[in-house]
Each structure stands twice: as structure tokens, then as C-alpha cells.
Amino acid sequence: MNTATIITVAIMAVALVVVAACMIRLGYKALLAEWAIEAITKAEKEFVGTKLGEARLAVVVSWLREKVPAPLRFLVTDSLIQKVVQVTFNAAKAGLEVLKDA
Structure with a gap:
């Protein structure tokens, strides 16, 4: 093997x-969105009250990190x-606002 072939194989x-890393990351974004809906719902039930958005977010991130x-x-x-x-x-x-206005 010459040097050019070795470099080409290494680059490939x-x-x-x-x-592969990008595909895994993008695939996990979609899966995280599904998990996020479940975790947000759970956090909304556990942390009832106003001004608790940051606490809810921290708990949801922690739950999702474990998954x-x-x-x-x-x-x-x-x-x-x-x-x-946040996007989810x-x-x-x-979506709820659209349904409420309908």
C-alpha cells in the first residue's frame, strides 16, 4: 500500500x-422528543404551582439523561x-392554544 491509499482509507x-455519530445524534433527537412529552407530563403533575419552570426543566433533563x-x-x-x-x-x-381557540 502506498501513502495515498492509506490516507484515503483513513479519511474514509x-x-x-x-x-454515524451524526445519524445517532439526529435519531436520538426524535426519540428524546417522545420521551420529553412523557417526562414533561410527569413533571407537570409532580410540580404543581407557578414559578417552577426551571425546577421542572432540571428534573426532566435529569430523567432524560438517565434514559x-x-x-x-x-x-x-x-x-x-x-x-x-424546550422545543417539544x-x-x-x-398545539393546545390552537385547540383552545378552535
Whole structure:
């Protein structure tokens, strides 16, 4: 094998790993959204009252963090989980407002 072939194979291997990591991360975003709905519902029932949004969010992120398999935790960060939870919550809230206005 010459140097060019070795470099080409190495670049292809790195690209494959990056693509696989991105696919795992994107797939987990969708799964996290499903889990987020369940966790948000559970947190809403456990933390009744106003001004508890941050506490609810922290608990939901913690619950979802536990569901992520250990080998994937470096890909699915707490900030990603927070973003997914917030987007899911906003979408659910907007959907309820549409139904309420109908």
C-alpha cells in the first residue's frame, strides 16, 4: 500500500465515523422528543404551582439523561436535551392554544 491509499482509507474511516455519530445524534433527537412529552407530563403533575419552570426543566433533563445509554452520552449532551425539551414543550403549548381557540 502506498501513502495515498492509506490516507484515503483513513479519511474514509473518519468520515464514516462522523456520519454515524451524526445519524445517532439526529435519531436520538426524535426519540428524546417522545420521551420529553412523557417526562414533561410527569413533571407537570409532580410540580404543581407557578414559578417552577426551571425546577421542572432540571428534573426532566435529569430523567432524560438517565434514559440515554452510557456509550451515547457524549453525543447527547445536557444542552441538547434541554433544547429538545424546550422545543417539544413549546410545540405542545402552541398545539393546545390552537385547540383552545378552535
